[in-house]
Amino acid sequence: MDQLLRSARPAAQVDPRRPSGLGRFGDYGGRFVPESLVPACVEVERAFVEAWTDPLFRGELNHLLAVYVGRPTPLTPAVRLSAELGVNLLLKREDLTHTGSHKINNVLGQALLARRMGKRRLIAETGAGQHGVATATAGALFGMPTTVLMGAKDIERQQLNVFRMKMLGAEVVPVTSGSRTLKDSCSEALRHWVTSVDDTYYCFGSVLGPHPYPWMVRQFQRVIGDEARAQCAADLVAGTPDYVVACVGGGSNAAGTFAGFIDTPARLVGVEAAGGAAISAGTPGVLHGFRSLVLQDQHGQISEAHSIAAGLDYPGVGPEHAYLADSGRATYVTVDDAEVLAATHRLARTEGILCALESAHAVAWVIRAVGDGTVPPGSTVMLTLSGRGDKDMATLMELS
Numbered sequence: 067m068d069q070l071l072r073s074a075r076p077a078a079q080v081d082p083r084r085p086s087g088l089g090r091f092g093d094y095g096g097r098f099v100p101e102s103l104v105p106a107c108v109e110v111e112r113a114f115v116e117a118w119t120d121p122l123f124r125g126e127l128n129h130l131l132a133v134y135v136g137r138p139t140p141l142t143p144a145v146r147l148s149a150e151l152g153v154n155l156l157l158k159r160e161d162l163t164h165t166g167s168h169k170i171n172n173v174l175g176q177a178l179l180a181r182r183m184g185k186r187r188l189i190a191e192t193g194a195g196q197h198g199v200a201t202a203t204a205g206a207l208f209g210m211p212t213t214v215l216m217g218a219k220d221i222e223r224q225q226l227n228v229f230r231m232k233m234l235g236a237e238v239v240p241v242t243s244g245s246r247t248l249k250d251s252c253s254e255a256l257r258h259w260v261t262s263v264d265d266t267y268y269c270f271g272s273v274l275g276p277h278p279y280p281w282m283v284r285q286f287q288r289v290i291g292d293e294a295r296a297q298c299a300a301d302l303v304a305g306t307p308d309y310v311v312a313c314v315g316g317g318s319n320a321a322g323t324f325a326g327f328i329d330t331p332a333r334l335v336g337v338e339a340a341g342g343a344a345i346s347a348g349t350p351g352v353l354h355g356f357r358s359l360v361l362q363d364q365h366g367q368i369s370e371a372h373s374i375a376a377g378l379d380y381p382g383v384g385p386e387h388a389y390l391a392d393s394g395r396a397t398y399v400t401v402d403d404a405e406v407l408a409a410t411h412r413l414a415r416t417e418g419i420l421c422a423l424e425s426a427h428a429v430a431w432v433i434r435a436v437g438d439g440t441v442p443p444g445s446t447v448m449l450t451l452s453g454r455g456d457k458d459m460a461t462l463m464e465l466s
């Protein structure tokens with residue numbers, strides 16, 4: 067896998083900034099939904115295209131990102147960990163946003179869009195609960211009733227976030243089918259949307275789902291990469307880092323981060339959970355309305371993902387990542403739960419930052435890659451720290 071990293075092609079060959087046709091990123095993406103949902107997806111696409119070019123919409127979103135979310139988030143030099151590792155590690159601090167993860171960037175964009183479309187209700191799926199909390203927050207902010215579908219297993223391990231959603235006035239509906247995790251809550255949310263499409267907006271939490279969601283969610287998340295690019299240009303002599311690293315569940319924080327660096331020479335590295343590695347171990351298939359790389363058996367039955375991080379416990383990945391992997395522009399690697407736990411502790415002890423278990427995947431890879439020489443000494447590494455670890459304290463207490 068590290069071999070792959072060294073053979074990543076230079077930046078200029080790929081420009082996936084906008085998908086073609088029906089939301090295609092190469093062979094991936096598209097819109098594989100029941101007929102009853104096609105008009106709803108078309109309506110969302112039209113509304114997004116219009117809104118994204120409307121200075122009033124962009125102005126309102128940017129204002130909210132500044133005064134409500136707390137953007138721009140800082141780029142923090144990880145001074146002590148950098149000294150230990152012998153590289154220059156910079157952390158893009160999405161953990162410092164209101165609600166504690168990058169999910170809020172996308173949700174505020176979609177909630178503004180829903181309001182502009184005249185929708186009255188929001189529904190969302192959630193895994194780690196961060197997207198559910200962000201959607202419940204937007205529901206409260208805009209006075210829109212919100213329903214969050216969440217796997218029963220995730221409800222057990224992310225109780226703090228379940229309570230937060232309820233405090234914010236959202237209804238949390240447990241999903242007891244299948245693996246009782248993110249995959250099943252996505253399926254249930256799509257079913258729910260079919261029956262309520264007239265007045266309800268489905269707020270997808272990652273670069274997943276039918277077109278235009280993977281593209282739209284990346285556009286809402288590209289604020290991470292655009293800010294980080296400008297911060298690197300101001301702070302680094304070379305202007306851009308050697309490596310840009312982010313964890314990948316569905317892939318939204320990574321897609322938003324990579325978007326800011328796609329036309330630079332920086333090597334883009336997405337880090338998957340070993341037990342949910344759709345790019346590293348998946349094959350092409352259709353899941354939740356889009357074609358991508360998916361963990362499945364030879365009969366096309368979706369396999370169950372397993373990760374200590376609920377937000378990475380998903381057997382598919384956003385179509386843009388499958389395309390970036392095929393094209394060689396980005397490289398995808400995996401780390402296991404033990405490496406993640408060690409990285410969580412090491413970041414806490416060296417930097418005073420308790421990050422989310424999802425984000426710790428990116429940290430774990432950097433630690434390993436420096437150790438085995440994949441990342442040479444003296445390199446500059448820009449890493450998106452997608453969220454804070456409060457939600458994971460119960461899991462960490464149990465494990466220690």
Ligand SMILES: Cc1ncc(COP(=O)(O)O)c(C=O)c1O
Pocket residue numbers: 167168193194195196197271272273313314315316317318319320376377378422424425452453454
């Ligand atoms: C903190 C955090 N990081 C990362 C993720 C993974 O999502 P994505 O790959 O869409 O960024 C999640 C998902 O819940 C999350 O809560």
